[in-house]
Structures are given as C-alpha cells and as structure tokens.
Amino acid sequence: MSKIIASAAIRGAHNIVDKADKKWKEAMEKWGANEPVGFPNTAYYLPIIFGISGMKVEKLGDMEAVLKKCKALLPPPVKEQHHLPYLGPVLDAGMIAFWAEEMLEAIRYLETPDFYVKGEDVTDNNIWLGAADDIIMRKRGVEFVDGTAPGFAAILGAAPTPEIAKNIAEELQKKNLYVFMAGSHNGEKFSEQLVKAGVQIGWGTRLVSFGPDTSATVFAIGFATRAAISFGGIEPGDYRKILIYNKDRVFAFAMTMGDVTDEWYANGAGAINWGFPIIADTPIPQILPTGITTYEHVVSNVPHDEIVNKAIEVRGLKVNVTEIPIPIAFGPAFEGERVRGDDIYLEAGGGRTHMVEWVTSKQMDEVEDGKVEVIGPELADIKVGSRLPLAIAVEIAGRQMQDDYEPILERQIHHLINYAQGVMHIGQRDIAWLRISKQAVEKGFKLEHIGTILHAKLHQDFGRIFDKLQVKIYTKEEDVNKIIEKAREVYRHRDERIEGMTDESVETYYSCTLCQSFAPSHVCVISPERTGLCGSYNWMDCKAAFEINPTGPNQPVEKGDVIDAKLGQWKGVNEFVTKASRGKIDHYNFYSIVKDPMTTCGCCEAIAAVLPGCNGVMTVNRDYTGETPCGMKFTTLAGTIGGGLSTPGFVGHGKYNTTQRKFVAAEGGLLRMVWMPKILKEEIGERFTARAKELGVPDLLDKVADETVGVTEDTILPFLQEKGHPALTMDPILD
C-alpha cells in the first residue's frame, strides 16, 4: 500500500460499514430480524461473507453478527505522522468493505426486488443484472474451468466517452475475458456507455452490467469466491485457501475508470486479498512491489489504448489469441451475441431455408489448403433482409485424418462461426441456422469469411490431425439439396457407429483433467458409454484431443484388469485416478450411484440422487431451479458433491449419459429413473424412449414423475404406484 491509498481505503471502509450499519438498522425496524434476505437462487448465502467467514446470512437478524465483526476488524485511520504499519490492516479493511457491501446489496434485494433483472439478459428498461445466480455461475464457471474464459475484468466507473468504453470492452472480449461492471464516474456508467455505443451487453456477450453502484463489485468477487468453493472444493470459511485459489487460478483484475474515491480504494484493497491487481486510468499512487498479488498491486495512469494489455500483463495472464483475417472482431465473448429483427442482413436455415454443415475427408491431391469458394450469390449480391439456402462443406485431407474425427471437427463449426461479432449461429448438421447482421456486412463481412474462420481456427486447434483444408460454401438451392442428401447418409452412418460402441469394445478409456486448473483433485475418466459429466466431451472427442495434444489434459487410460464388471471398476483406471487426483481418490465405479460413484468437479450438467423411499433414482439438470424430491435444489446438490468428491447416493453426469446403456447400470439402469424435471424430459425425451424400448418398457417416460406431480418422495410415490413404475418392484436399491 502506499500511505495515500491506505488512508483512503481505511476511510472508505469506515464509510461503507457506517452505511451498511445505518441501512441495516432501518431495515430491521421495517422488516424485523426474521425477514429472509439473500441473493436469488444460490446455495452460497451472501457468498463473500459465507466463503471467507463461514457465516450464513439467511435473515436480517443474521447481519448483526457480521456487522459486529466488521466493526471489530475496522482498523483505525492512518495517522499523518509516525503511522503504524498499514498493509495488513488495509487489506482487512478492504475485506470488510465487501462484507458490508454484500449486506447493502442484500437489503436492496429485499427493499426493491425488481431493482435487478433475473437471468442472463438485460431488458430495454433495465440493464442491471445483479448477483449471478448459481445456474449462471456454474454455466459460466465451466468456461473459466476449461479455459474458454481465462479470467475477468472488474470495471468500476466509466470511460471518458462511450466510444472509448466500447473499444476497451471489445478488446477485453477479444481476449476472451468476462467484463464485470459496477459503479459510476461523474454520473456516467460503463455499462450505459456500452449501450449508448450500440454494444450488446449481458452474460451472453460477457459484458456483465452488475449494478450502478460501487457496491455491485461484490457480485464479481462473490462469483470468484463461489468458483473456489464449487470448483476448487474448498470449505466455506477456509478463507486462506479460497483467496490463494483465486490468486493462483482465477485470472481477474480490476480496472478503475475515473476519479478513485475512498470507497473505490476500499474495494480495491478488498480485491487485492483475492490476488486481483488494480489498473487505473488516473494518476493515483502506484504499488509496484509484489506479494499479495502475483505481480504489481496497483498500476496507474495507464492510457486507454494500452489499458487492456497492461492489465493482463500485470495479472500475469497469457491469452492465446489467433488473429483471424476478417473485418470483424472474433472470439468466444461474441458467441452469445444475438442478431434480431431489423439488424438481420441475411438469414439461412432455421426452417426458413435449407442449411447444412458437413465435414468430409478427401484425398491429399483433392484439397488445396486455404481455398475458399462461394458457389452462388455472395452477400454483396443480395439485399438487406434476404434469405438464402446454405451448405458449408469442409473438405479435409491429411495422413493422420480418420473418419471418426469428422464429426468432431464438424461440431466446431457452430461455435467458431458464432465467435464472429455480428454473426449468430444455432444448431448443427442439417438443422443449422445462421444470421448475419447489417453491422457485420457494413464492416465488410462476406460469406467467404466463414471459410477463412474455419480454415484458420481448425488448423490452429486440430492441425495435428489433418494437413489441408478447403471450404466450399453453396448458396444455390440445387447445390444445397445435393449436399444435404450426401450429408444425411453420412450422419446416419456415424450415429450407428457411435451407438454400437460399448465400454467392452475398447481397451483404452481417456482421462479428462481439463478442469484441474480449477478442481485440482478431480479427474474424469471417459468411456464410450459414460460421456463426460460436463456434457462437453465424449470418448471420441478425448481420443482426438489426445492425438492432437499428446501431453494435454486427455490421456489414454488402459482399463487393465476388471475389478468389478457390474460396478464398472478397473485396476488401470484406479491407478490412473490415484495419480491424477494427487492421491485424494484411489478408486471409483463407473456404473454405480450407490457404491463409490465417480467424482464430480462441480460443473456437471445433471446430478442423479437415490430416492430410497421410491426405490429409485432421480436426476436434475442445472437449468432447473426448483426443489427436487431428494430435498435439495441442483445448486445445493452441486455444492455438496462437487469439488472432486465421491459421494455415495449421488453422482454427477452429462444429460446425454442418462440414456446411455451403462447409466447407473449397477442399480438397474434407466428403469430406476422415477423423477426428472419437465424441461429435461422434453429435452432428452426421444432418446429416453428409445432406450426405454430396449429395456422393454416403452412408456417409461410417462411413468417418470416431474415437478408437476411433486417435489417430495411422499407426493410422487402414489403417482409411481398408480403408473406401475418398474422401480417399485426391483430389488431394494440400498442393501
């Protein structure tokens, strides 16, 4: 700290705590101690207070103890002359400033329930998103875990002009970073500046407008704190580990835009506890010695056109970005952006026209690397608001290329095209859907650039498995229809092959330790019939990933001797897991939910739980926020079993895995399924019924209860009995 910063931060913390104290007293008078308080749909209470101190704030009255602790920890002001050492005290002051701000925000949720919008998207009337609920935290957290998002920038204040704000935001987006925005400067707010400059904000574009006040910073820090608990498996209250986890693994930093107030300094001091440095655009004192953060603590007076690069350097972050030679910005941050109504220049697929995407292998001499052909009308040839049929055929050749890799490459097309700013892509294969915005076309975007993107990115990520790649883009009806016909034949062929693959048919499984950056003791082992629990990786993906990067997070695991065929346990797998989990887990079973089930990092798509009273299992997907018959919401379940633990009676799994043949096979498989949320039933219904048919109960899905039947075992049991659910007559699930 510098003395100026220390003095200001401690003053700021005093102000914030005083404000919280006053606000709390008013709220107590109005609502009373028993009034529930908290952030929406979260199992982590007020997450900073919970994570750091272990204190659960559930009711207004619970805040009394927190405030008491805040006051006890508030350091005295820094004396002008012969002051006492301040680094330790000022870090404490920053921490309790966050606690006080969390309480302020929680009281705001109580007083003005509509102050923040719900969900991931802003509306025309309200751009303030408030606390990320656990669905968002987990969904977005996965991106932090797998590296799609290397970190986040927490921005306080506002840029001098909307244009500068836009440039900074775009640069951060191009570096794949999330941008968490709070506070104001001279009445201006960074988020509002972005809206003014015509930038789409919201979780989808990684431009997260948390709130208009400085105190909304706690939503960013709370997000980071929850990441440590849910993905890092750290116990709430183990403050030291949570903070060090963030310093080492969550590559976040704060940027102050505008005059730094005492309260900002307090928030900055707080952020430094997490190892997040502060980059300022104003000439405040710098703190260059290292220690609490990895490199400098405070770097100031950075020009706006250098601030993003400076920030990532100070945070010690390496972002690997390939420049794609197209006239629009490109990166994962633009994936969630939408193209709507009047903004649409071209639309293809989506039931309006035919559209198809197809990756196919060719002989070496049939492919000219980098060639992109548009066969039929280009964007310049059509009018605004047009529709075209579209086929994207990617032709690949290479010595290492195998047919099995085609679908893997094909699956990349969706997000790669979506990464382009102003281009929206949905679906895949012959149900793809594309929209290109006017803004993109104005900047010079052409259909040809789709080929440029695919060539550059597929080479970058999968260059080891092919040598040459060319792209043909067809926009004439008859060409498109021809491609669709060929492609459908291939799709059918592929599906049959995948369907036919069994765990017994291979000797090698693949590990996935992609999320060890966040969950150091968790290790997935993926077999053909047990896809990754995050839903992102199946056996074939891992196999290809290993070919591409032999020292990467997907390693072959020789099954070795069978220890238990029914439970799904192998000697080779156990040995691997012991080593890869750094000794934390020495064995688990692939096919059982009751006996030492597989671990989860916390980013699973769904969690199954035993319902002993119904003699079956239930499963709940991440997107369902309601209660479930096991007594826990998804988020509580994930909090309980995440972080690399093996918890008998519970298992995390991918949604797709529900209908794979080995799903809880040790307990009887899918026939045990007695409850699922309605949305999940709808999503996987078709495959569910197909599998149920194989099991001889074609109407099984109708016998499975959902929330409309009940969310307790007692209320669903009569339903199961009435429907004659097969689980009821199976062996007791627990011995």
Add this chain to the structure above:
Amino acid sequence: MPEEKQAKSIDKATLEMLDKAAEEGIATVFDRAEKMKPCPIGADGSCCKNCAMGPCRVPLAKGKEETPEEKKARVGVCGATAETISARNFARMIAAGSASHSDHGRRVIEAFKLMAEGKTKDFEIKDEQKLLKLALDMGVEIGNRSNNEIALDIANKCENEFGKQEGELLFIKNAPIKRQEIWRNLGVVPRGIDREIVELMHRTHMGVDQDYRNLMLQGTRAALADGWGGSMIATEIQDCMFGTPSPVLSEINLGVLKEDMVNLVIHGHEPALAEMLAVVSQEPEMVKYAESKGAKGINLAGMCCTANEILMRHGVPIAGNFLQQELAIVTGALDAMVVDVQCIMQGIKEVASCFHTKIITTDNRAKMTGAEYMAFDEHNPKESARAIVRAAIDNYTKRGKNVRIPNIKQPLIAGFSHETISYLLGGLFRASYRPLNDNIINGRIRGLAGVVGCNNARTTHDSGHIAMIKELIKNDVLVLSTGCGAMAAAKAGLMVPEAAKKYCGEGLAEICETVGIPPVLHMGACVDNSRILIAATAVVKDGGLGDDISDLPAAGAAPEWMSEKAIAIGQYFVASGVYTVFGTTWPTSGSKEFTNHLFKDMEEMYGGKWDFQPDPVQAAQLMIAHIDKKRKALGIDKARERVLYDMDMRRELEG
C-alpha cells in the same frame, strides 16, 4: 590512542548529561573507560586463570610473524596451548551467556506455572492463540481443557527442558529440516539446557577438553540450548502470558523523563515485574498518592531490555540504552531506578549517591551492596509492584534542585514479533511472509540483516550501530534489530516510517512505503533474538529462497557488543547458518588458529561463520558481500522474466 580524540557518543542527550556529570564532578562509565584501558592480554583471550598454577599469559606478539619456536613456547604452565586457552575463554563466555538467557527463561516458566496452578491471580493468559499453537507444537492435549490446564502441561514440559538429560530440545523442531539434520550430523543438538552449560563448564576446567574443535562442538551445543532453548522458551511463554507484541508508537531517550511527575525507571531484562509496574503505576490510588506528594502523576520508563519488553507490549517509553543508565540518574529527576537482572552497572549506586535517586534491587539473584532490596514476590506480583511504586513516590519529595532533563526524545514504532510481521504482510486473511520473499527475490530488498547487541564504552556510544545500519538500509538491506542496538536505531530516528525515504535505497524505500514500516524493525529484547530465528525459518518455509537459513541472503552483526550473552547469541546464529560479524574487539585474537576455526571452518560445518570488523561501514560491506554471494547462489542476482500463465500452466499447479 584514538580514544582520546574520539567522541563519547553520537547521542545528543547522552552528551548533554555527560556535560552535566562533568560539571557536577560525577564519574561515569565513560570516564572510567578512559582511565582504565582494557587488559591487552585478556582482550585477546590469551590469559588463562582456570587454575591456581596461573594465571598464565600467552600473548601473541604484535607486529611480526610468529616463528614456529615462538608458537611452541606460547603455552601455559600446564602446557595448554594458546588455542586451547583462547577456545576455553570463548567457550566460557558462551556458557555464561547461555546461562543468563536460560535462567531468565526459567524464571518466566516459574511464573507461568504459578499462574497455571492458580497460585497467583495477577498473571493471566493474554495470547490464547499462541498458547494453543504452543500446545500443538509441543504435543500438549487441547480438547476441552481450560487454558490453565493446558498452560500447566506446557509449563511442565518447558521446565523439563532445563533438567532433561537425553534426547533433543523440543524447539529444535522449529528449525528448517535441513538445519536440524546438519546439527544431528555434527552431534550438536542440545539434550537439556542446564546439562549443556554444565558440561561446557566442566570441559573448560583445567585439564579436560584440550582440542578446540571438540570444545567448540560443545560450545555450539550450549549456544543452541540458548537460542533454540532458553531464549526461545522465554520469548514464547512471555508472549503467552504478557501478549504477543503488535505495532505500537512510543518514544525514546532521556527526554521521556518528566520534571513534574514521579519518574521511575525499570532497568534490566525480565518483563514480569515491569509488566506489573506498568499496570499498578496507572492505578487511580497510586496516581492519587503521587498527586498527594505534589507530582502530576507517575511516569514509568524503561532501560535496557526490560524496557524493550514493555515497549514492545505496551508502548512504555524508553529512557535509554545500556550506556545511559547512570545518565538517567544524572538528570536529577529520577526518583527510583528499579532493577532486576543483567547489565546493571554497579556504578549506578555511586552516581545515585550524588542525588536523591533510590536504587531498588528486586531479584534475589541480583542484589547490590548499598542498594535497597525490595523482593518481587511472584506469588503476589501486584502487591510487590505497588510497594515499589510507593517507595518511588515517597522519594519524589526528596528531589533536589539540580534537575535537568535533556529535551531530547524520538518517536519510534516497535512491536514487530514474528506473528505481527506475518500479519502485516498480508492482513488477517492472507498473512504470510510471501511479500517479503517475493521482494527479496525480485531484488527490491537485497537481503536481511540482524543488527543487535550491546553498547560498549570502548567505542563511541551508538555510533557503530548507526553507521552500520545506515549503510545497510542505503543498500536496500532490511534490518531487524533487538536489544540496545534497536534503541540506538530508534534514538537516531530510524524506527519511524518516515526514515525510509530519507535513508533507504529505492527498492527498500518502496517496500517500506507499501507495508508502512520503518526500515529497521524492532523485534524486542536480546532474549528475543529467538524471534529472528523463527522469522528466518518462516522465510525459508515460505519458499523461493533455498531450504535452509544458510541459503538466505542474510547476515547478522553486533557492532558494539560487550556482554557474554552476545557471544552466546553470535554462536547460535553462526550455528544456525548465519554470517555474523562483530565489532569493537575480538576475544580470540591471541590464537590465529582458533580464530581461523571460527572465521573459516565453521562456514563449512554450519554454513554460517564468525567475522570481526571494527569499522561498522566496512562490516556492513562484508555483510552485503555475503548477501550478494547468497543471492548469486540462489540465482536471484539477475532480473527475472515475468511469467505469464496460460491454462496449461494453471493445470500444472499443485492442488
């Protein structure tokens, strides 16, 4: 002789009082030092009076190379060589030094035990955290037991450390693993504190251990029994009972005495009585009593290491360091000087006789002919303290007219315990030595130096400390200090944060500004040098700077040493792997061979070694050269590239 022209002190308050003493015809330590030169044979360690066949003198002829015949002839009546004689004298200094710190530690344990047994109500556990940490370290059960039950077990274990015959001292385990192994391999791990001192006394008796190498192994063992034994026990238990120090602002120098108040100076080394005086001197009845005698209140100030103890824990001001003890009396404003043990010059009695000042001895181990003895009863500490304060108050009315208090005092920040440093570097939630290590690695801090020890009337008072410290901090070396050296630094204004900009190199100044610390950290009394050992170990454990204390870019010094305790401290620092340089005079100069053993061989044995350099600036340069050597060995002598992390690197991080 240069001493004739040499200034007596660099401290203005001292000089002012020396003038006053001269005006009034009062002789002090400074005058006696001029009158009586040190015995040149004894100063070199060449006098043996360990038996009645001697004393034998075996001085080394100065100014010429000694021939082999001359060397052969340089033996005592019994045939003991100059090496043996020099080593025996040196070893006996270690024994006396270790005995002093350890007996201090023993007294602390006795008081702690009385407290734990409920036999005295005036002492209590002030730092529960530290008590529990000690319990864990020592394998004492915590469970649902009361603090006193836990404390009693700890007291018994500590007590046992003194009389233990076999095994290893418990706190040896506080050292880095590699260091423990070095000690075990050399066979110098202390078994029991008393045993090592007794054995050392035995082995230096006439006709016992006459191989200096073998003798110094035991010398080391006794020294380690001090640093990692008696001293460490004293510090740790004092922290439990009186509180672990945390940063506090206070004042130092004779100017803290007050003309209109009862001035009571507590002088010596142990904190128990001083703690009680600090409490009872603020009791309303006591203050009222003082007022009834015409005083405005009671002004308690400290001197020497007792002062450091209550400064560190309560911010009680300090009147001065070792060479100022008589001068506090010379002010004419001192109503009582209360003393416990160690470094109390008998000269104070004579000086006091020129004034109304009462000299009150309080410890049955340390009485003084002609001084009043008022026992400090540890069963009834507060009552004893009250009696002493009353005696001081009663004496206030007898104050003479000839009062002159120098208007000189300096503010200082003290209270840097090992725990506090860790807290200051990261706050409650991130406390660690990481920022210190980081900035040593990146070179903002070049290294660490412990500048400790006494004053010595043979050299200009405080000058060695200040010249050395200024040279070090100018070169970005962070200085840790204890004892009278710390007081010298404080008086020179080096213990306020403002000193950083004024005196430090750019890198160190930046660190001081970041943490808000002065460039010289006051770590307590001389017994608290154990804090430096623990801090050094914590630095090692935090990583990046090797795996032993001897790997650290660090050095130690006692530029104005005089006490046998300093030699014991020096030896345990050397044996803990620290390069340690002494000033003023060197007590083994009579034997080149033995001196060579200390200055060279020991580096191979322990990684640390002794050195002697009377010029403080040159001594500082030696320390810096050693620090640079260690930086080079660690590969941190060059600027490091910034490492940027991508996801693969993050996955590689240990969980």
